[in-house]
Amino acid sequence: MQKTSQIYGIRAVIEAIYSNETIDKVFIQKGLKGELSKELDGIIRKNKISVSYVPIEKLNRLTKNNHQGVVANISPISYPAFEEIIEEITRTKESPIFLLLDQLSDVRNFGAVIRSAECTGVDAIIIQKKGAAPVTADTIKTSAGAAFKVPITKVDHLKDAVHYLQASGVKIIAATEKTQNMLYDIDFTGPCAIVMGSEDIGISPSILKTADHTAKLPLLGEIESLNVSVACGVFLYEVVRQRLRN
The missing domain is CATH 3.30.1330.30 (Ribosomal protein L30/S12)
Structure with missing residues (x-):
């Protein structure tokens, strides 16, 4: 490796x-x-x-x-230019899916997220240049090599990436417990991007305000939140479920 x-x-x-x-x-x-x-x-x-x-x-x-x-x-991987990779994907795919990670800082969580992204057909992962977890040997190991298969691109500010995706016809869905909307009420069948927040503070307020939709998972136990990589997997497989159904 x-x-x-x-x-x-x-x-x-x-x-x-x-x-x-x-x-x-x-x-x-x-x-x-x-x-x-x-x-x-x-x-x-x-x-x-x-x-x-x-x-x-x-x-x-x-x-x-x-x-x-x-x-x-x-870095053990290269990062394609943001605008170039987004333009290519949106031009060649009818309903692409993107994943934006807002200040995710743990390299193993990052690796687990990349693995789920590859398994669910995510077209590209978008991270911020500063504050995001780097792709390390631990990241690659946790991703089971998926870090070599899913394009990962960096931007100066995640909010700018959100605006660019929206202008490209991509719907932005922010995963947050600070909403009354359930994940299962969101339509994921068209071009969309899911935003996952950091392990400690979640998604930044500016991104939440900019997103087209917010959605949460039902939590039936006493613990108030899931590990971000687990929550990400659930969100991504809801996308898969809806698209397979259609």
């Missing part, structure tokens, strides 16, 4: 970015100074790469090598 690659050293990370490697995240030592450090900061901002400024102890835990204050993770 292909694993997430780790590179370290300021110059090595700079060259990786210039070579168009798919960088998931860069970790930079707090207070790092120098011309190369300034150059790295500049190209990180230009390319909108996720970055964390951390104590040197964090970097020492990430690698035992001479990291020079910088460690980066290279």
Whole structure:
């Protein structure tokens, strides 16, 4: 299985970015100074790469090598351009289904979601560049390799992706307990996109306001919510059920 690659050293990370490697995240030592450090900061901002400024102890835990204050993770997959993949799918498929993940942060949950998405025929998964779980070796393992089969695309702001999909004729359904609408009352037979929220706070208010519909699952026990990967699977299989019926 292909694993997430780790590179370290300021110059090595700079060259990786210039070579168009798919960088998931860069970790930079707090207070790092120098011309190369300034150059790295500049190209990180230009390319909108996720970055964390951390104590040197964090970097020492990430690698035992001479990291020079910088460690980066290279993704094991490539991410197609958002507008290009959406345009291609909506042009070639009558009723595509998309999955938007709003700040899902656990890599194993992400992997489980990808696996369910592949099994239910999801055409593309859309995540935000900053704050979303990266595709790691654990993600790929949990997805049973599905991460290599379902296109995953990144956007600067998920709300912009919602607007773009709506303009492309795609209905947006947000999965949230903050609604009176049941999942089974929503029509999923046409082009649609399901939004799943983060493990702790759910879907952001701005996305909820923008969505065409909100829907929830009936919870008959005492626990107030399902694991996000389980809830996602239930939503996706309701889409499958409706489409098979029709």
